[in-house]
Amino acid sequence: MPELRQDPLVGRWIIFATERTRRPHDFLDHHNQIAEPKINPFAEGNEQLTPPEIFAVRPPNSKPNGPGWKVRVVPNKFPVLRIEGTLEKEGDGLYDRMSGIGAHEVVIETPKHDEQLEEQSLEGVANVVESFRVRLVDLFKDSRFRYVLVFKNFGRDAGATLSHPHSQIIATPVTPKVVKEKLAGAQKYYEQKERNIFADILRQELKDSRRVVYQNASFVCFCPYASRFPFELTIMPRRQCPDFHRIDPQEVLQLADVLKVSLLKLRRGLNQPQYNFLIHTASARYPKRDYWMTLEQDYRWHIEITPRLTQIAGFEVGTGFYVNPVLPEDAAQFLKEVEV
């Protein structure tokens, strides 16, 4: 059974995915590439190689777990957290731990092995975005979960272990530390100024315009002022809403557009770099505490896209203090000029 443990000093939770445990000798080879399985379990026609699908975008006449789909969401065969069981919490001397209850799903973005997300049609990307939404609505109904992470690892250095285009969803029984900090930071700003920090950021970025890469009717894509990584991008909705899963149908299409353009600009401008993207959405709202009451006004969901062009040095992980060799104004200028 996986287990969560909390760092007693800084409150960070760690998932120990013991069912994935490799033996120490598995760590001896430091140069392993992505070890592709002989048969691609995510390809059309191989549906029986994954656990049964939870959700799919497929024509009305096609059968679940058969071919014909456009997007498939399936449980991860090697999940870091388990859906079955009750959430047990206990102390361990001065430490705290809880059972590794959660969900870990894979969003197979396309039946085509060699078609990256940004190469899909607008409708294709919209199907992926809509799949995220549907799964989040469902997962947030489970009262054991506090947070749902939607993310994509593209490339081995970015954490991918299979090359068929896919993203992942992890539901967790705790709110991740950085999410808590973002929620608290937004709340504090609102209390001090009676203004939403995301609205203020968006206003300043649009007025300044040097860091804006692309915008459409519903979203703005910009290189954040304090970017941790070269060519880091933030996608921010214009409409105030703390929850990604309350995105409306028009916004699904607009988000597909801004995602496609942003990823294409990275791909064409920077020679298809490895990257991660991450949807930052608000936590679940139960138990209803005062803490969450202001969320509707003060927090806004957003997406972070981080290309992996530099190594992450040890002191950056250990101190949260990043060194970035490229100013966001220069990165934005460069990406703005990339034709897509």
Place this chain on the structure above:
Amino acid sequence: MPELRQDPLVGRWIIFATERTRRPHDFLDHHNQIAEPKINPFAEGNEQLTPPEIFAVRPPNSKPNGPGWKVRVVPNKFPVLRIEGTLEKEGDGLYDRMSGIGAHEVVIETPKHDEQLEEQSLEGVANVVESFRVRLVDLFKDSRFRYVLVFKNFGRDAGATLSHPHSQIIATPVTPKVVKEKLAGAQKYYEQKERNIFADILRQELKDSRRVVYQNASFVCFCPYASRFPFELTIMPRRQCPDFHRIDPQEVLQLADVLKVSLLKLRRGLNQPQYNFLIHTASARYPKRDYWMTLEQDYRWHIEITPRLTQIAGFEVGTGFYVNPVLPEDAAQFLKEVEV
């Protein structure tokens, strides 16, 4: 001039090392190995290829910036922060920035290109530790600096750009976010319990013993309860002191011993993995605020060693929520059995 910028939501500071700026096309090749210079500037006899030394361990009869040294500390030729200038702070709309004043030094650990830190004699490692101490005492005298980071990147994935054995020291005008969190966490624990959290952790680890890898008269090396990475190690002093640079001569030798043993166990047990180490010490104490008054009792310096055996996925950087496939009890058991 380098510049520091603060993330307005979570308070994280980023160093923009613009004098190191590479042009976007420099990012097109994603497979660059360590690009060794033709002539090794850190080798004995090439002292004129580095800026003049700030400190060295060398026999009394040998001349500065000539051969004969055992350890040399020199300014980094490509510093991320600049020592010259005054610290200017200014707002930028809702954002905050300051000039990139600081220090960036390289500790050349040995004249021998192929002798890793853990392969040096005990005296050799002690010379490196003593060099860290001497430089920290000096850098903490500069009232522009709030924190001094001592760290080592071994291997390209861990952030190294030269293979000659070296560590680095960066003095910064702000206290890094994670350090602030550790200081605050330790203070809160002390306020609640009138006990030092590091003393409590050490007591529990020694009593439990399953996570202890090695100990000597002054230090204990263990795999922390909520390890972020497989085979992560913490080296904790037995004596309560917030500041690394107040280490006594006996402790310098004992630290050399525990560092050498820990790194040798990683090297022999895990096929010389890439790794980082990081000394976590307290911040500078000026301006004297109440905040710092309890530090003597509540905070303790320590070292984190993090092998790079797994990829750091995007959501781990974005959320502070790590997945670790190896329990610290299993990692410690494995390392305990590695003969050194």
